[in-house]
Amino acid sequence: MQHRIIVLGAGYAGAIAAGRLARRLRREDVAITLVNAEPDFVERVRMHQLAVGQDLRPRPFSEMFAGTGVELRIAKVTGVDVDGRTVAVVDANGAEELAYDTLVYALGSGWNSQGVPGSAEHAYEIAGRPGALRLRERLARLGAGQSVVVVGGGLTGLEAAAEIAEARPDLDVALAVRGELGGHFSPRGREHLRKVFGRLKITVHEHAVVTGVEAERVTTADGRGIPAAVTVWTTGFAVHPIAAATGLKVTGTGQIVVDETMRSVSHPEVYAVGDAAMAAGPGNKPLRMSCASGGPTAWQAADAIAARLTGGRLPNTPIRYVNQCVSLGRWEGLIQYVTADDRAVRAVLTGRLAAVYKELVCRGAVWSVANPTLGLPVRRRRVTRERAVAVGS
Numbered sequence: 264m265q266h267r268i269i270v271l272g273a274g275y276a277g278a279i280a281a282g283r284l285a286r287r288l289r290r291e292d293v294a295i296t297l298v299n300a301e302p303d304f305v306e307r308v309r310m311h312q313l314a315v316g317q318d319l320r321p322r323p324f325s326e327m328f329a330g331t332g333v334e335l336r337i338a339k340v341t342g343v344d345v346d347g348r349t350v351a352v353v354d355a356n357g358a359e360e361l362a363y364d365t366l367v368y369a370l371g372s373g374w375n376s377q378g379v380p381g382s383a384e385h386a387y388e389i390a391g392r393p394g395a396l397r398l399r400e401r402l403a404r405l406g407a408g409q410s411v412v413v414v415g416g417g418l419t420g421l422e423a424a425a426e427i428a429e430a431r432p433d434l435d436v437a438l439a440v441r442g443e444l445g446g447h448f449s450p451r452g453r454e455h456l457r458k459v460f461g462r463l464k465i466t467v468h469e470h471a472v473v474t475g476v477e478a479e480r481v482t483t484a485d486g487r488g489i490p491a492a493v494t495v496w497t498t499g500f501a502v503h504p505i506a507a508a509t510g511l512k513v514t515g516t517g518q519i520v521v522d523e524t525m526r527s528v529s530h531p532e533v534y535a536v537g538d539a540a541m542a543a544g545p546g547n548k549p550l551r552m553s554c555a556s557g558g559p560t561a562w563q564a565a566d567a568i569a570a571r572l573t574g575g576r577l578p579n580t581p582i583r584y585v586n587q588c589v590s591l592g593r594w595e596g597l598i599q600y601v602t603a604d605d606r607a608v609r610a611v612l613t614g615r616l617a618a619v620y621k622e623l624v625c626r627g628a629v630w631s632v633a634n635p636t637l638g639l640p641v642r643r644r645r646v647t648r649e650r651a652v653a654v655g656s
C-alpha cells in the first residue's frame with residue numbers, strides 16, 4: 264500500500280514541498296498529490312508588475328512537474344476533515360473527497376482589509392492574480408493627473424507605489440504609511456527610499472492611519488482626507504479561513520501552529536508551510552509571511568516527513584533571514600541586510616545593482632520550485648511499512 268501524501272496549494276511553499284517529497288521518497292512507496300485551484304504557478308512576488316501592465320511568463324504546472332511522479336489535481340479546496348483525514352475539493356466535474364495519510368497545508372494567504380470601512384467595497388488589492396488584474400484594468404483607464412493612493416508602508420506597499428509611479432509618471436501617486444517611511448530599515452535604507460520616492464514624485468503621508476476608504480478619497484484617524492481615484496490596499500496578508508475551520512490548533516489570525524519540523528502541534532499527520540503556518544524562527548519570533556520563509560519551511564516539512572517515513576535523521580537547520588529585497592520600479596531597488604531574526608543592520612545595497620539583485624532573487628524563487636533540492640543530488644529512500652503505519656496512526 265502506498266502512503267498517501269496530499270499537498271494543498273501550489274504556491275512557493277506547497278510546490279517546493281511536493282517536489283522535494285517526490286525527490287526524497289521512492290515512487291512505488293508513496294502517492295503524492297498536489298491540489299491547486301489554478302493550473303499554472305503564480306509568481307505572487309510580481310503582482311505589482313502585473314498590475315502596471317507587465318506580462319509575466321506563463322508557468323504551467325504540467326510542465327513544472329512533468330516526470331516527477333507528483334499527481335496534479337486542479338481543484339478548489341473547500342474543507343479539511345482532520346479526524347476523518349479527508350480533503351473536500353470541487354472542480355468542474357463536481358465535489359469529491361480525497362483521503363490522506365499525511366497532509367501538507369500550504370494554501371497561503373490573500374489580502375487583509377482589516378475591516379476598515381469602505382476598503383472591501385472601494386479598494387484594489389494585489390495579494391493575488393485576480394486582484395492584480397482588476398487593478399491593471401482600472402489603472403489603464405485612469406487619465407493623466409488622476410490620483411492613486413497606496414495604503415501600507417510594508418514591503419508590498421513600497422514596491423507597489425514605486426512600480427505604479429515609474430510605469431505611470433502622469434499619475435499623482437501617494438503612499439500612506441502608519442509610521443515613518445521605511446521605519447524598519449536602517450538609516451541608509453530609509454535615506455535611499457526617500458531619495459527614490461522623491462525622484463518618482465511619490466507623495467508620502469507619514470503617520471497616516473487610514474480609517475476609511477471612499478470612492479474618491481481615503482480618510483485618516485487625524486482627520487485628513489487624501490484624494491484617491493484609486494486606492495490600493497497593502498496592509499498585510501490574511502490566511503485562508505479553511506485552516507481555522509478544521510479543528511487544527513491555529514493562532515488568533517488563523518495560522519496553523521507548528522513545531523520546528525512544521526508539524527501541527529495538535530495533529531501530527533498534518534504539516535503546514537508558507538504563509539499558512541505559524542512557526543517560530545530565530546529568537547523565537549514568528550516567521551515573516553514571505554517567500555523568504557516559505558521555501559525553508561517547505562524544505563523543513565518535506566525532509567521531516569521523509570525522515571519520519573524512512574527512519575532517517577530529522578532536519579535541524581534553523582531558518583534564518585539574510586536580507587529584505589525591495590524592488591523600487593524596474594531600475595532601482597533596496598536590499599536591506601538583516602540579522603538572522605530579521606532586524607535591519609547597517610549594510611544596504613542600492614541602485615541599479617539592487618534592482619538586478621532583486622530580479623535574480625525572484626527568478627531564483629521560481630527556479631527553486633522547479634529544483635526543490637536546490638540542485639543537490641536526488642536521494643529517494645524506501646518507506647518502511649511499520650513507520651508508514653506509525654506516522655499515520
Ligand SMILES: Cc1cc2nc3c(=O)[nH]c(=O)nc-3n(C[C@H](O)[C@H](O)[C@H](O)COP(=O)(O)OP(=O)(O)OC[C@H]3O[C@@H](n4cnc5c(N)ncnc54)[C@H](O)[C@@H]3O)c2cc1C
Nearest residue numbers: 272274275276300307308339340371537538552553554555
Ligand atoms: C506584490 C507582492 C510582493 C511580494 N514580494 C515579496 C518579496 O519580495 N519577498 C518575499 O519573500 N515575499 C514577497 N511577497 C510575499 C510572498 O508572495 C508570499 O509570502 C508567498 O507567496 C507565500 O507563499 P505560499 O506558498 O505560502 O502561498 P501562496 O504563494 O499564496 O500560494 C498558495 C497557493 O494555494 C492556492 N490556493 C489558495 N486557496 C486555495 C483553495 N481553496 N483551493 C486550492 N488552491 C488554493 C493558490 O492558488 C496558490 O497557488 C510578496 C507578495 C506580494 C503580494
